[in-house]
Amino acid sequence: MLNKKEIQQITESIQRAESHTSGEIRVCVTRKCKGDPLEAAFRKFHQLKMDATQLRNGVLIYVSPSHHKAAIFGDRGIHDAINGGFWDEALEKMVFHFKKGDIAEGICKGVGKVGELIKSRYPISENDINELGDEVILED
Template sequence: MSAINLFTAEQQQRIIAVIREAELATSGEIRVHIEKKCTEENPVKRAIEVFGNLGMHQTAEQNGVLFYLATEDRKFAIIGDKGINERVPAGFWDSTRELLRMHFAAGDYAEGLCRGIDEAGRQLKQFFPRAHDDSNELSDEISFK
């Protein structure tokens, strides 16, 4: 199964809607990237590459978050930009990662992403609340390779 076929059109739209909803509470920018195979042994290393390829480091507050998933290799990572990493405590992504792991282990990728994105938005709100003049700096669309 190719990465783009992992989700139905309805599931893709639901994930995008959850990204938009999460971003209503935070100035953080959330993206999802899905590919079939992870080209690195460590999915965090690959997520860092994808983060750069998607231009996610260009947000004003350096507060982009990437949910990376390699479907065939069953690997995933959640990474935040420099601005996030400088402000959040160690282990900040642990609960979100476990939420994803639980749903992914059951084969429920769409629900896992939706729950994880929602959780990330709530957590980011503490450190990056949405300002009245906040704009959407990054696409909410899922990227596929």
């Protein structure tokens, strides 16, 4: 799926995006995604307890490269702040790179786009705490 260098690249993009925001971004890459990727992202979001952040400002980027599926799921604080086409814009940016076979770059572009939104709504605070890990979640 992803090699160590690509995983590190994605982790660093998460850390860069979160360095300007109190929001939380996580990435889950899975081999199998049966059914609707948004439903799978919703389930994974809650399984990871991403709905437990203080400001409800977590976002999960969920990708299944082998099934050519991806979804972005934002918690209530994020979802209420976005315009209707934002997730589509971020997904299109990701898919553009996916089609060229560059999964890691696509994910990094998606993380960057999501980071822009979170930054505008949830700027970094003086006493910011990283509530969720930045590591990439890999699933079989």
